[in-house]
Amino acid sequence: MLLKLIGLIFKFGPLVFGVGFMWPLITQVIVRAGVELPLGITPLIAGLLLGGGLGLIAQFRGSWIWLK
């Protein structure tokens, strides 16, 4: 059971990292920088879109920067 869970974490590692780390990181960067976001988007939503988006790209493309 534990091994299966660890296997899953590694299989979806980029997505887990995108949501688990990049999301709060980007959110906190936006808050500390005092950036005004358009369309009433909150830092938390912007962090989710950017961090989660990067995680999705890394997960399915195999690269955080598209290039391999």
Add this chain to the structure above:
Amino acid sequence: MAEMTAPSQKELLDKEREIAARHMGKFPWGSVAWCFANLACWLALWPLVLLGYVPLWLGFIVATLNVALCYLPSHEAQHDIIARPGEPLRWLNELVGHVSTIPLTLSYGVAKLTHMEHHKHANHPDKDPDYSNHAPSAKAAIWKSFLNRQPGVSGGLNRYGEVMQEMDTPRANRALTVAILYQLFFYGFLIAMAWSGYALEAALLWWLPQHIGVTYIQFYLSWAPHHPFSEQGRYKDTRAWRSRLGNVLTMGMQYHVIHHLYPRIPLMRTPRAYWEMRDVLEARGVPNHGL
């Protein structure tokens, strides 16, 4: 007047071994102190930065230096330079090997096994675990180091996991298990810190320094001394070279040829060993590339 004759291969080898013997078996106090001082400094950064005693930007610079500097003491341990199996200080050798690379999140078992393969098969496209660091220029090497870290790429540190699986020995499997635990702890710690409101601190004290440190280590410890990765065999797979950054900033790697010839010479003695051996190496056809 006596006629000058070129020394035979045997005479050259005897001279080479005599010089090497003078430098082997010395206890590397410097590397042991370096390991613990570097680790203590990096660990101390966390409370100092989180409690506001040290600004985050300064913590980031120091942490990056700590990560870049953490590999070489472990490298001394990988070659049993601190103490060989059965010697009284063997525990210290293993302790340095295990704890030194914590900031790099590189497990000692994986580092040692892959490094021994590197020595056995240096520059072999399939058998050298570090071969994926090859690149035609310095700029390309830095870019390659970054690309090799992408999740879908089989190169750099990603290659080490594959090598462990290919070995499939009890030792390799154990090393791989420890490496997986290291990675779980690293990413778990980053995520826990991030959701506790310390994402920037985690990013600048560990995540980003780790990326910069890996690039620096792969560039100076792998690409530069083995460039162009085209030849194999003793005297051919590693080069002496001169860096504009000098000996300290390249972490002694200008003299890496000595390490591949005599891996049990401590890092801090390789410059002296090189200068004593330089003529012998030249006679053997080892180019000095301006060194």
